[in-house]
Amino acid sequence: MYAQVVQGGAAPERRDEMNSAVRDHLIPALQQEAGYAGAVNLENRDTGHGMMITFWDTEAQAAGMPTSPAFLQALGRIAMVSSGQREPIGIWRVNVLDIDRSRAGAL
Numbered sequence: 001m002y003a004q005v006v007q008g009g010a011a012p013e014r015r016d017e018m019n020s021a022v023r024d025h026l027i028p029a030l031q032q033e034a035g036y037a038g039a040v041n042l043e044n045r046d047t048g049h050g051m052m053i054t055f056w057d058t059e060a061q062a063a064g065m066p067t068s069p070a071f072l073q074a075l076g077r078i079a080m081v082s083s084g085q086r087e088p089i090g091i092w093r094v095n096v097l098d099i100d101r102s103r104a105g106a107l
Contacts, residue, residue: 001037001055001094002062008086009049017081018050019043025074030054032070035061048083055094062091 010018022041030036035057042051056062 002059003092003094004054004062005090007051009083010081012048014081015048021077029070029074033066
């Protein structure tokens with residue numbers, strides 16, 4: 001399994017809009033992509049900075065950029081709220097993944 005790490009953000013007052021775009025549009029679009037295995041979206045409410053980690057079956061899938069219409073539309077929504085500042089995308093091999101779903105609550 002491989003992870004793609006994307007760091008960026010939005011102004012703190014637009015963080016909820018960003019989270020909605022990720023939850024309501026980006027995640028459903030990614031779920032349609034071959035090899036997609038899940039995602040974690042992290043935020044700093046004070047700065048608006050965010051980090052999204054998506055999980056993929058292969059390194060090539062993690063390194064690729066989806067081109068489906070749903071993904072491109074989701075990306076457009078994100079661009080509308082983004083601060084425009086982003087770190088380079090990183091691809092990482094996952095060697096441990098442990099999530100206690102009972103503690104994840106109503107994320």
